[in-house]
Amino acid sequence: MKPIYDSWDLSYKSIFGAIKQGETCRFTIRLAKDIPLESPPVLVLFRTGFKERFLRMNEVTDEGDCMAYSTEYTARYTDVHYYYFSYIANGARRYIKKQNVHEGNVDFGDLFQLTVYNNTYETPDFLKGGVMYQIFPDRFCKSGKEHEGVPGDRVMREWGETPYYKPDQNGHVWNNDYFGGDFAGIQSKLPYLHDLGVTCIYLNPIFESHENHRYNTANYMKADPLLGTNDDFEELCREADKYGISVILDGVFSHTGADSVYFNKFGRYPEQGAYQSKDSPYYSWYTFINYPDVYEAWWGIDTLPNVWENNEDYTEFICGEEGVLNYWLGKGAAGWRLDVADELPDRFLFNLRKSVKGYDKDKIVIGEVWEDASNKESYGVKRRYLLGNQLDSVMNYPFREAIINFVKGGKANDLANSVMTIAENYPKPTLNVLMNFVSTHDIERAINRLGGENCDDKSKDWMAERYLNEHEYNLGKNRLKAAMALMFFLPGVPSIYYGDEAGLQGYKDPFNRRCYPWGNEDHELIEYVSRLSRVRKSIPNLKDGRIYFVDNDKWLKDDRITVFVRQGDPDYIFFVNKSEANVTVGNVSELLALFSDLKPYIGQFENNVVEIEPYGYTIITGNFIG
Numbered sequence: 001m002k003p004i005y006d007s008w009d010l011s012y013k014s015i016f017g018a019i020k021q022g023e024t025c026r027f028t029i030r031l032a033k034d035i036p037l038e039s040p041p042v043l044v045l046f047r048t049g050f051k052e053r054f055l056r057m058n059e060v061t062d063e064g065d066c067m068a069y070s071t072e073y074t075a076r077y078t079d080v081h082y083y084y085f086s087y088i089a090n091g092a093r094r095y096i097k098k099q100n101v102h103e104g105n106v107d108f109g110d111l112f113q114l115t116v117y118n119n120t121y122e123t124p125d126f127l128k129g130g131v132m133y134q135i136f137p138d139r140f141c142k143s144g145k146e147h148e149g150v151p152g153d154r155v156m157r158e159w160g161e162t163p164y165y166k167p168d169q170n171g172h173v174w175n176n177d178y179f180g181g182d183f184a185g186i187q188s189k190l191p192y193l194h195d196l197g198v199t200c201i202y203l204n205p206i207f208e209s210h211e212n213h214r215y216n217t218a219n220y221m222k223a224d225p226l227l228g229t230n231d232d233f234e235e236l237c238r239e240a241d242k243y244g245i246s247v248i249l250d251g252v253f254s255h256t257g258a259d260s261v262y263f264n265k266f267g268r269y270p271e272q273g274a275y276q277s278k279d280s281p282y283y284s285w286y287t288f289i290n291y292p293d294v295y296e297a298w299w300g301i302d303t304l305p306n307v308w309e310n311n312e313d314y315t316e317f318i319c320g321e322e323g324v325l326n327y328w329l330g331k332g333a334a335g336w337r338l339d340v341a342d343e344l345p346d347r348f349l350f351n352l353r354k355s356v357k358g359y360d361k362d363k364i365v366i367g368e369v370w371e372d373a374s375n376k377e378s379y380g381v382k383r384r385y386l387l388g389n390q391l392d393s394v395m396n397y398p399f400r401e402a403i404i405n406f407v408k409g410g411k412a413n414d415l416a417n418s419v420m421t422i423a424e425n426y427p428k429p430t431l432n433v434l435m436n437f438v439s440t441h442d443i444e445r446a447i448n449r450l451g452g453e454n455c456d457d458k459s460k461d462w463m464a465e466r467y468l469n470e471h472e473y474n475l476g477k478n479r480l481k482a483a484m485a486l487m488f489f490l491p492g493v494p495s496i497y498y499g500d501e502a503g504l505q506g507y508k509d510p511f512n513r514r515c516y517p518w519g520n521e522d523h524e525l526i527e528y529v530s531r532l533s534r535v536r537k538s539i540p541n542l543k544d545g546r547i548y549f550v551d552n553d554k555w556l557k558d559d560r561i562t563v564f565v566r567q568g569d570p571d572y573i574f575f576v577n578k579s580e581a582n583v584t585v586g587n588v589s590e591l592l593a594l595f596s597d598l599k600p601y602i603g604q605f606e607n608n609v610v611e612i613e614p615y616g617y618t619i620i621t622g623n624f625i626g
Helices: 183-188 190-196 230-242 312-319 324-330 346-359 397-407 412-425 446-451 460-464 470-489 523-538
Strands: 024-032 042-047 053-056 058-062 066-074 079-089 092-097 100-103 112-117 132-135 200-203 207-209 217-223 246-251 288-290 335-338 364-367 493-497 547-549 561-566 571-577 583-585 595-602 604-606 609-612 617-624
Touching (some): 042 066, 053 066, 190 230, 190 523, 217 324, 246 324, 312 324, 324 346, 470 493, 470 523, 470 561, 470 617, 493 523, 571 595, 595 604, 604 617
Parallel strands (some): 132 493, 200 246, 335 364
Antiparallel strands (some): 042 079, 079 092, 207 217, 547 561, 571 617, 583 609, 595 617
């Protein structure tokens, strides 16, 4: 008996996933013939805050033990829609929703989601099929070049020491220790990044700031002097382009630093800031509750005063023709990653995208969103990130959690469900440029998460000098290989957090921001990641090919491996092994019979038997015939 409805199967929903405004999608359900229907089934579809639409489903096909009923819907509005099916039998109304058919309360059960996006929505091609590399600028590479204008209150450290983390007697952590990574250092490592397969560098903030993370901007129009000058950044972009590498900047636009040109709480700058005078040109950017000492601040942190993003002067300063966005794009930046996108209001995001795309439609806008960005609500507002007028992409935390959970012992079908839910909910243009990762500057490094103790309930004193022992390191490294393979082969763009490829360890901030271990790298791991990049580049389907997973419970019954297909001509079938054992899959002949012209691509495949090395992958090609 076929399923009643499967939104991932084109014979049930004629377009997989999100659809464009104006597109027509056909919906089909299959009901057993012995169900005594009292009227035709209906598709019930609605948007939050709007009335339901009831679409009658007509009987279209007799399929032996069931009847197929279909209807079509032409999308008129860009929005997230929700839908379910309903029919009446034996005097009772039944509802078809995710994973259940039930009687009675219409509010019971999960609804299906249909994202409708703008039919003009496109995302830049330069990132598709590529490899990103995230750099925390102070900690990647120090050139030794002397820089002018570096404030004297900074504490310079020896490369590789443990970052300061302890609060002072007033409980404040100053984040004022620096290791001296700079633009010239990054530029000197462009050959290394090119050999690693990197096509795009994402830099954490580079603007002048007075804490080492630089998320407390002091001057948006000036590079931090310890990194170099604005011209040094422009030279970095110019040289990176020679290696086929673009550079994306981190935009921190929901707040500034209290120690900044704009707020100037500590009087560092000669111009009057908002804290010093209500006559300051920046006063209207901020919200004071009791001037000057009580003001809105990001998460209540008084060193990070919030800005009013929709203030006309502030919006013009950031998004105007001569604003911050255009200035740095003119210096060579390929786009922006937006810090805490949830804190940025819709109107500001509309203006920001208009500015960036007005400069060059091929510049990219990526948002920091930790959840499913298609249906996210923040501060009581339903967000519209991915409908075509705000973001191109988001940081893909849902994939990260799904990958980590699977590699640490989770079920293959749980991985599949997590990945396919995002693939279904996100517009295809977004899916092709999703920022996939297993580590970032905000979370513990993957090698620690995969091989070490759980640090969630541990103190920073515990984390500071905590390193993996030999067994933990080898376990974390091997699991990281499997996680990296998934990150490289799933939809989106893999993003390597600097040093992950070299075995760099670190629990949570600031220990996940240690210096790159030049001279002490794990070269075997670097070569593994480089090989992943070469494999990725060799498979065109990884740029934009649709994905579907093999039902592990049906075909394999072995949660040591996951199997998925990236469609194209030919299709590529990926087998990824998360276990320490060599896995032989010899019971897939019926599965492989769905394909013609099967050939090995990478790994062992012979006589319909697939072998996958420990923590490795095997790839075969074929043509799906159904």
